[in-house]
Amino acid sequence: MNPKLDEFFKSERSRVFEPGPYFTQRVMAQLSGHLAAQRENGIWDGVMAGARPVFALAMVLLLGFLAIQLFLPDNMPERGPIDAVLSPGQTDGEHLIFTGADPSSPELEKMIIITEDGQ
Amino acid sequence: MSFEPELVVRAQAGDGAAQEELVRQFSPMVFRLVSRFFRHREDVEDLAQDVFFKVFTRIDQVRPDENFPGWLRRVTINTCYDELRRTRRRNAAFEIYGPQQESEPVAAVEVASEPGDFGIARVALEALDPKLKIPLILKEVEELSVAEIAQSLGITQTNVKVRLFRARKKLAASLGKVAEDRRS
Numbered sequence: 001m002n003p004k005l006d007e008f009f010k011s012e013r014s015r016v017f018e019p020g021p022y023f024t025q026r027v028m029a030q031l032s033g034h035l036a037a038q039r040e041n042g043i044w045d046g047v048m049a050g051a052r053p054v055f056a057l058a059m060v061l062l063l064g065f066l067a068i069q070l071f072l073p074d075n076m077p078e079r080g081p082i083d084a085v086l087s088p089g090q091t092d093g094e095h096l097i098f099t100g101a102d103p104s105s106p107e108l109e110k111m112i113i114i115t116e117d118g119q
Numbered sequence: 120m121s122f123e124p125e126l127v128v129r130a131q132a133g134d135g136a137a138q139e140e141l142v143r144q145f146s147p148m149v150f151r152l153v154s155r156f157f158r159h160r161e162d163v164e165d166l167a168q169d170v171f172f173k174v175f176t177r178i179d180q181v182r183p184d185e186n187f188p189g190w191l192r193r194v195t196i197n198t199c200y201d202e203l204r205r206t207r208r209r210n211a212a213f214e215i216y217g218p219q220q221e222s223e224p225v226a227a228v229e230v231a232s233e234p235g236d237f238g239i240a241r242v243a244l245e246a247l248d249p250k251l252k253i254p255l256i257l258k259e260v261e262e263l264s265v266a267e268i269a270q271s272l273g274i275t276q277t278n279v280k281v282r283l284f285r286a287r288k289k290l291a292a293s294l295g296k297v298a299e300d301r302r303s
Contacts, residue, residue: 004240012256
């Protein structure tokens with residue numbers, strides 16, 4: 001190797017810093033501060049930093065599922081208004097109510113009026 | 120250095136006195152290693168503190184049969200490597216996006232203040248990629264063997280030899296360039 005470089009590396013060997021008198025206390029203070037923060041943080045510190053988003057997503061999904069189970073009624077109506085409009089099995093009366101069309105014949109109109117009056 | 124492995128076991132159990140003793144015993148070694156890569160006392164102190172913080176937060180990873188000083192050296196070198204890479208990225212970003220300065224670059228001012236050609240050598244060494252700079256410093260300044268460097272960096276001995284060869288080649292080329300710039 002270049003002799004000048006050799007000399008340079010030799011000079012670098014003597015360039016060393018020594019720890020200051022309070023270095024140990026600084027390290028111990030930082031460490032105890034970290035331990036105190038860890039105790040405050042609780043459950044999240046037990047989970048690895050990389051796994052936290054996955055853990056959070058799993059919690060949200062689980063809570064969401066539980067909420068749906070709790071708040072949705074057990075007995076759902078079999079047919080809603082949209083089904084009634086789309087369904088080919090609807091009666092003439094249902095068709096008139098859901099589509100708002102005019103009765104196809106005067107007899108049907110009369111029948112509906114009589115039914116409504118009866119109720 | 121005489122060292123009681125019992126201290127590590129006690130430190131793993133959370134014994135503060137043992138942790139303090141480990142810092143006291145090994146801080147000169149950590150400071151010496153960090154000083155090889157950083158020139159300012161404040162940087163060296165902060166990094167040495169980072170090293171011990173990492174050591175005690177991961178001390179569970181030390182196996183009873185493991186060589187603690189060797190493990191500590193590995194943590195120290197890795198910490199220095201990360202910081203050198205961060206500094207290099209920061210400097211590169213500053214050169215691209217930072218304010219344009221008319222004044223003389225800091226490196227040039229520092230070169231002029233150093234005796235002989237050491238300033239040129241230092242600038243050339245600073246310009247090396249940390250991947251090449253670290254093995255070179257460990258070999259030439261810290262006088263570690265290739266096997267020890269490989270163990271510290273977690274790479275093969277062949278890889279260390281290749282990096283040393285490239286580092287020397289690049290350093291020689293940079294030295295020539297800096298000397299030429301200085302003459303012109």
